[in-house]
Structures are given as structure tokens and as C-alpha cells.
Amino acid sequence: MLDIRLVRNEPEQVIAGLRRRGLTISLDEFLSLDETRRQKLVETESLKNRRNVVSKEVGRRKAHNEDASDLIREMQEVGERIKVIDEEIRAIEARLNEILLTIPNLPDASVPEGPDETYNQEVRRWGEIRVFDFTPKPHWDIGEGLGILDFERGSKISGARFTVLKGKGAKLERALVNFMLDLHTKEHGYEEIFPPFLVNRDCMVGTGQLPKFEEDMFRVTPGDYFLIPTAEVPVTNLHRDEILDVEQLPLYYTAYTACFRAEAGAAGRDTRGVIRQHQFNKVELVKFTKPEDSEAEHEKLVRNAETVLQRLGLPYRVVLLCGGDMGFSAAKCYDLEVWFPSSGTYREISSCSNFKDFQARRANIRYRPAPGAKPEFVHTLNGSGLAIGRTLAAILENYQNADGSVTVPEVLREYLGMERID
RNA sequence: GGAGAGAUACCCAAGCAGGUUGAAGGGGACGGUUUGCUAAACCGUUAGUAGGAGCAAUCCUAGCGAGGGUUCGAAUCCCUCUCUCUCCGCCA
Structure with missing residues (x-):
């Protein structure tokens, strides 16, 4: 949430900031x-x-x-x-x-003004878009053809937006999780966390999912638990109501979790394939930093996420979101969008946000700048590193062969123990 | 699920037949004395935090797991809840 003193003393500044999100309040x-x-x-x-x-x-x-x-x-x-x-x-x-x-965060000065995604700014592109000598198929056709994605049985045992991974598909999913966790822990300096997938209401308020977006969440009975929509929730709340030592900062955490989203407002969108599921896997990156470091740490976090796509050889672009397209809690957000040959479009595969002190204030996460000094709120950041299901889909599409098989990206071969999925 | 025990400041821990006790006593930490240096001994300091008033010095309010209640007054009495521990049952 915003600093009550800022709202009290500089209301015009708050109103002006929200206008940059396309909001009038x-x-x-x-x-x-x-x-x-x-x-x-x-x-x-x-x-x-x-x-x-x-x-x-x-x-x-x-x-x-x-x-x-x-x-x-x-x-x-x-x-x-x-x-x-x-x-x-x-x-x-x-x-x-x-x-x-219920007041969202104010956009950083560098965030473009605008009400929707048409005002987003492309920052950079990476990778060579492959030229196919056949018509590339969508990942759901490839996956069904190989017998590794089973949409019918997914909807039989659960419902719409659930998919079963089988055989080499299941193994590819697991390989991606391991590859990403290994990369972030061994090369990027993150500590691995395996958190609960069910959290209490305080956590959901702390990171900003509640009270405003309860209809997007799965609530679990008995008790008052929520299925996490992202590892951001449990991992950021690790330090709720704590005062951290300044020497601990910055803290880097990475976590694999399943993620659960009701997709309440997305009826009819991305109904085919694994792009938009009620349950999906994700490796998340979370940072706690001193306020003066968060901007540089944000850029670094984006690069960490990009490294995953680069190692996998998947073409992507980086997009700076405009005020109106950012999430509720974010002050600044970059999306990574990976190339999908079947649709000829870039689709979001990672979202890397700097929340500044917005979540820290809600969750009461502070640090002491110097011994004896008053505690101040840390800055929190997070980003997908990456969404596993969408990564798997992108691999199927970008690495597909004319015979319906899929070449395994170099970096995954030791994890999968095979060079082709056929 | 059944039966017990507990939650007090950085840690341990007393207080719990209500009244200058927001809290004894230890430990730790910090500062000092002594010392050639360490250690020891001795002396001293050690709620943090949140909210509010004030230009300021400073003052006030809240706070003994959380939330209610009783009372002029609650760490102490009553109710509800949460968490931790022990035993039993069940279970991956």
C-alpha cells in the first residue's frame, strides 16, 4: 500500500500517479x-x-x-x-x-503512461526467428501427436484448463524445473525455497492479491486457505513482520511451485493448449533489497530470467509495460515474451516487477539501515524464471521437426537423457 | 480427533489470590574500571515498535501470543481464537 503520509500530505501526487495508470480517483x-x-x-x-x-x-x-x-x-x-x-x-x-x-502502486517515473498494452514499449529482442520449410504446428497438435499432452483426460479428471503431461512430456516438464533451479542457484546466486502451496489470508493481503482480487483465487475449505497463484506470495511473505539485518540484503530466493489461478476474467481466451491453465508450474525469482538498490537489482533480475530463454535458444523480446498494463502492486514491470511460430506472435512467459516498498509496507518487511537506526521498508522484486508450461509449449513449437518430432534443446539433454522427443 | 502443558523484552525466566511493575533475576550484547595482552572480576547501559501532539526540547497513547469482556484500574480475573510442545489415536 501507499504511505499514508504521502496520501495525506501530497494527494495531488497520488492522483497524478494513478492517472498514469489510466485511473481517476x-x-x-x-x-x-x-x-x-x-x-x-x-x-x-x-x-x-x-x-x-x-x-x-x-x-x-x-x-x-x-x-x-x-x-x-x-x-x-x-x-x-x-x-x-x-x-x-x-x-x-x-x-x-x-x-x-485497494489503491494500486504508483508507477515509476520511467514507466510509459497509458491505459492498455498498446502503450507498452519494446526494449530489446534476442534470438533468431527460425524459418520453417513446413508449416509449424501449434504446440497442442505437436503434444497430442507425440502422446505427451493429454487435454481430454485433463478435462475428464478435473475440467477445462487442466492438462495431463505424459511420458517424455512429464519428464520434459521436470527437466525444465531442474534446469532453471540449477541455473539460478548455481550461477545467479539465489537460494532455493520450497514453500507451502496453501497460504493464509495475511499472505494474500501482504503481496496484494487481496482484498481486491479474491475472485481470481482458489479458496480452500476447510480453513481459510488460498492456493497460491504464484510463489511470489509465500516467498515474499517469508519475511512478513520481520526486521532484516542490512548485511543480509540483498536476499535472492528462487522457488519452484505449482500455481493456481481461477482465470475469472479470461473466459474464451487461450482455450486450446497449455498457455492458460488453472494449474501450472513456475520457477520464481524473488528479491529483497535496500531501496537504493532496487532499480539495478530489477535490471539484473530481468537478465537472469532472460538467461533461461537464451540457454534454451528461444527467441524473445523484452517489453516495458505501461501504467495501465501493470499489475496492482508493481511500480515497474518488464515482460519477457517468447516467440510462438504457429501463431507468429510473442507471448508473455515472464513478468519481472519492482514493487518498491508497496508490498513491504503491506507485509511489514523492514530492515535497519545502520545499528540503532529506525527500521525502513525494504524493496521487494520478483519475476518468473520462467513459467514452465509456456516454456514447454515454446520448445515444442520452436524445436518441432517436419515429422512431428521435437529436437531437445542442447542444454536440456543431460536432464532428459535424450536428443529427440518422438 | 482425544488428553494435558505452554506463549512475558535479543535469549532464558519470575510475576498470575488486580493497584506507583511496561515488568524481578539470569544470560547475551554494548560502554567503562582494572590489566603488559587476553581472560576473569567489578561498575554501568540495554524494550523494540506503532500511533498522536509540538517549531523544538519533549510529552502523551497503545503494547506481557491475537481479539473481546469485567473493573476507577488487568501481564494478573472471564470468554473466543491462533500457534508451540508432550502423550494417545490416525495417517503419506
């Missing part, structure tokens, strides 16, 4: 509630001070066997008054919090 209710809250706080706190002082006097008198009934009577009234004001404050704070939790 009014802060009038917030500002007047905030003002009222502080007035009532002054009142109740001075009453409490009086009560504290007088109650001690009561104790003193009773110890000396003196009468204190006049003081007690007075404090009964004071107590009633305090109760009323505190209840008013509680209601105001609940509303203030509700408002604050």
Missing part, C-alpha cells in the same frame, strides 16, 4: 476521515491519560484506607466516553484501511 473521503481520526485520537488519548493518573490515585487512597468513591464515579463517566470514541476511531480506521488497501 478521488481522495476526498480518505482525507476527511483521516483528519477526523486524528482529532478523535487527541481526545481519547487525553482522556486515557487522565484515567491512568486518577486510577493510580485511587490505588493510593485505598492503600491508606481513604475514600475514593468520587474519583471512581468520575472515571466511570470517562470510561464510557473513551469507549464511545474508540469505537468511532475503530470504524474510521477500518474504512481508511479498506481504501488504502
Whole structure:
């Protein structure tokens, strides 16, 4: 969430920032509630001070066997008054919090203004787009032809947007997970985490999925658990309500998890293939940094994700998202888009965001800049490194052969123990 | 699921028949004295945090797992919840 002091003192700045996301909001209710809250706080706190002082006097008198009934009577009234004001404050704070939790992050100055993806900026491209001497097939045809993707049985046992991987397909999925984790842990300096896939409500609020996007999440009963939509949620919340040592920073974590998304607003989109599933695998990168380092760390994180595509030999481009296309919590976001020959388009395969202190403030993740100094909020960052299902799909399409087989990218051969899938 | 025990400051731990105790005592850490140097001994310091008022010095409020309640006053009494540990049952 945004700093309440920023909203209070520089509301125009907040409104201007949100406009760069294509949003128009009014802060009038917030500002007047905030003002009222502080007035009532002054009142109740001075009453409490009086009560504290007088109650001690009561104790003193009773110890000396003196009468204190006049003081007690007075404090009964004071107590009633305090109760009323505190209840008013509680209601105001609940509303203030509700408002604050639904305001998205402000875009970084470098983020292009615009309401939708047409305002995104391509930053760079990598890789040679392969010229086919036959018509490249979509990955679902290739996968079904090879017997490694089973969409029918996926929908039989679960429903739409579920797929079964079989044989060499299942093994390829696992190889991709291992390859990516090995790359990030051995070469990029990330520590591997294997978190729970079910988290509590506080986590979902901490990273920004709640309260606004509950309909996109899978909720699990019994209990009040959510299936994680990304490893970002459990891994970022590892340090919720903690004060980190400055020497620990930056922290680099990588985690493989399954991810679960309701895809509530995506009816009819990407219904074929494995591009948009209710359950998919992903290797995630998460960083905690000092505020002054987050910009450089963000660029580095993007390069780490790009390295995966480069090693796999998959052509891609890097896109800087405009304000309107960024996620709720992000201050700046690069998407990596991989080339799909069958559709002749680049499709998102990684999203790398700098959240600055937005998530850290929600999740209360701080660090102490120097011994004895006041704690400050860290900056959090994360990015896919990469989405496994989409990577598998991209490999099938980019490495397909005329006979329906698929050549295994060089770097995966030791993991798979084969050069071709046929 | 059944039966117990517990949660107090950086750590351990007392207080729990309500009243100058936001908290004894240890340990640790930091500072000092002593010392050729270490160690030891001795002395001292050690809630952090959040919120609010004020130009400021500073002051106030909250806080003993969380949330409610009783009371003039709650770490202490009552209720609800969460987590941890032990035993039993079940289970990958």
C-alpha cells in the first residue's frame, strides 16, 4: 500500500500517479476521515491519560484506607466516553484501511503512461526467428501427436484448463524445473525455497492479491486457505513482520511451485493448449533489497530470467509495460515474451516487477539501515524464471521437426537423457 | 480427533489470590574500571515498535501470543481464537 503520509500530505501526487495508470480517483473521503481520526485520537488519548493518573490515585487512597468513591464515579463517566470514541476511531480506521488497501502502486517515473498494452514499449529482442520449410504446428497438435499432452483426460479428471503431461512430456516438464533451479542457484546466486502451496489470508493481503482480487483465487475449505497463484506470495511473505539485518540484503530466493489461478476474467481466451491453465508450474525469482538498490537489482533480475530463454535458444523480446498494463502492486514491470511460430506472435512467459516498498509496507518487511537506526521498508522484486508450461509449449513449437518430432534443446539433454522427443 | 502443558523484552525466566511493575533475576550484547595482552572480576547501559501532539526540547497513547469482556484500574480475573510442545489415536 501507499504511505499514508504521502496520501495525506501530497494527494495531488497520488492522483497524478494513478492517472498514469489510466485511473481517476478521488481522495476526498480518505482525507476527511483521516483528519477526523486524528482529532478523535487527541481526545481519547487525553482522556486515557487522565484515567491512568486518577486510577493510580485511587490505588493510593485505598492503600491508606481513604475514600475514593468520587474519583471512581468520575472515571466511570470517562470510561464510557473513551469507549464511545474508540469505537468511532475503530470504524474510521477500518474504512481508511479498506481504501488504502485497494489503491494500486504508483508507477515509476520511467514507466510509459497509458491505459492498455498498446502503450507498452519494446526494449530489446534476442534470438533468431527460425524459418520453417513446413508449416509449424501449434504446440497442442505437436503434444497430442507425440502422446505427451493429454487435454481430454485433463478435462475428464478435473475440467477445462487442466492438462495431463505424459511420458517424455512429464519428464520434459521436470527437466525444465531442474534446469532453471540449477541455473539460478548455481550461477545467479539465489537460494532455493520450497514453500507451502496453501497460504493464509495475511499472505494474500501482504503481496496484494487481496482484498481486491479474491475472485481470481482458489479458496480452500476447510480453513481459510488460498492456493497460491504464484510463489511470489509465500516467498515474499517469508519475511512478513520481520526486521532484516542490512548485511543480509540483498536476499535472492528462487522457488519452484505449482500455481493456481481461477482465470475469472479470461473466459474464451487461450482455450486450446497449455498457455492458460488453472494449474501450472513456475520457477520464481524473488528479491529483497535496500531501496537504493532496487532499480539495478530489477535490471539484473530481468537478465537472469532472460538467461533461461537464451540457454534454451528461444527467441524473445523484452517489453516495458505501461501504467495501465501493470499489475496492482508493481511500480515497474518488464515482460519477457517468447516467440510462438504457429501463431507468429510473442507471448508473455515472464513478468519481472519492482514493487518498491508497496508490498513491504503491506507485509511489514523492514530492515535497519545502520545499528540503532529506525527500521525502513525494504524493496521487494520478483519475476518468473520462467513459467514452465509456456516454456514447454515454446520448445515444442520452436524445436518441432517436419515429422512431428521435437529436437531437445542442447542444454536440456543431460536432464532428459535424450536428443529427440518422438 | 482425544488428553494435558505452554506463549512475558535479543535469549532464558519470575510475576498470575488486580493497584506507583511496561515488568524481578539470569544470560547475551554494548560502554567503562582494572590489566603488559587476553581472560576473569567489578561498575554501568540495554524494550523494540506503532500511533498522536509540538517549531523544538519533549510529552502523551497503545503494547506481557491475537481479539473481546469485567473493573476507577488487568501481564494478573472471564470468554473466543491462533500457534508451540508432550502423550494417545490416525495417517503419506
